[in-house]
Amino acid sequence: MNVDVIDVSKTFNDEPYAAVGPVTLHVPSGQFVALVGPSGCGKSTLLRLIADQFPPTTGKILLDGRPPREARRRKAIAWMAQQPALFPWATVLENVRLPLRVNPTAEQHSLSPEALLEMVGLSDYAEAAPQTLSGGQQQRVALARTLATGARLWLMDEPFAALDELTREQLADDVLRLWEAFRPTVLWVTHHVPEAVRLAERVVVLSDRPGRIRADIPIALPYPRDETTPEAAEMVRRIRQVLREEKSAGG
Numbered sequence: 517m518n519v520d521v522i523d524v525s526k527t528f529n530d531e532p533y534a535a536v537g538p539v540t541l542h543v544p545s546g547q548f549v550a551l552v553g554p555s556g557c558g559k560s561t562l563l564r565l566i567a568d569q570f571p572p573t574t575g576k577i578l579l580d581g582r583p584p585r586e587a588r589r590r591k592a593i594a595w596m597a598q599q600p601a602l603f604p605w606a607t608v609l610e611n612v613r614l615p616l617r618v619n620p621t622a623e624q625h626s627l628s629p630e631a632l633l634e635m636v637g638l639s640d641y642a643e644a645a646p647q648t649l650s651g652g653q654q655q656r657v658a659l660a661r662t663l664a665t666g667a668r669l670w671l672m673d674e675p676f677a678a679l680d681e682l683t684r685e686q687l688a689d690d691v692l693r694l695w696e697a698f699r700p701t702v703l704w705v706t707h708h709v710p711e712a713v714r715l716a717e718r719v720v721v722l723s724d725r726p727g728r729i730r731a732d733i734p735i736a737l738p739y740p741r742d743e744t745t746p747e748a749a750e751m752v753r754r755i756r757q758v759l760r761e762e763k764s765a766g767g
């Protein structure tokens with residue numbers, strides 16, 4: 517799904533300053549973009565605007581040339597955050613299947629919920645209650661559910677920030693594998709610069725609040741990546757440099 521953010525800003529209620537923007541960003545269908553920026557600069561707000569959780573104050577957003585509401589109603593947008601928000605009263609398998617039952621019009625995946633569960637390595641847990649799973653496993657269930665809906669746009673707001681380093685890396689690699697297989701457009705908010713360089717084809721760096729685009733850096737390295745190679749380390753250094761300049765400019 518193509519994402520066009522055109523001169524978008526958001527000011528909440530009667531606040532004197534915008535939370536984000538103006539931002540103009542074009543993301544071609546199937547691209548993996550990481551969004552980084554100082555805390556509070558409006559990364560989540562930008563993601564919420566694209567998800568049509570609230571309207572922009574200025575500018576407009578188009579998904580495949582259409583208002584985001586249409587994609588939201590078709591369930592073509594998947595949202596993942598730190599808390600996977602699984603239904604505690606349903607089994608793992610039902611959690612993957614349920615959104616499709618509730619929204620029979622959702623763009624469904626051709627693979628069965630069982631096959632999707634296998635893809636995220638959780639076949640053995642199909643009948644388990646989600647709260648008996650580890651945090652990383654719960655995020656895997658959420659990932660399978662995201663796949664089940666066949667969403668063409670994945671908006672990911674620091675989805676693995678609450679997990680330990682190793683689990684986080686494993687899950688990031690899972691996401692990469694699934695992205696390569698299904699090619700959704702991915703917008704991934706992270707504070708973790710090496711993670712951005714490991715995953716994204718392009719890293720967009722936002723300024724301090726109100727977040728504007730400070731740098732738009734292509735990461736033209738082949739996958740799978742190792743962020744400790746000199747080329748990747750150089751990208752990490754460049755991005756950190758922009759963030760540092762931003763921090764000192766913002767006081």
Ligand SMILES: Nc1ncnc2c1ncn2[C@@H]1O[C@H](COP(=O)(O)OP(=O)(O)OP(=O)(O)O)[C@@H](O)[C@H]1O
Pocket residue numbers: 528535536553554555556557558559560561562725
């Ligand atoms: N619903 C809201 N009402 C009022 N202000 C809000 C609302 N949501 C966010 N803000 C404010 O907008 C600014 C940007 O918040 P946002 O959560 O988008 O930043 P962020 O870059 O994602 O931050 P972090 O990296 O710390 O998660 C913050 O100052 C926040 O307090």
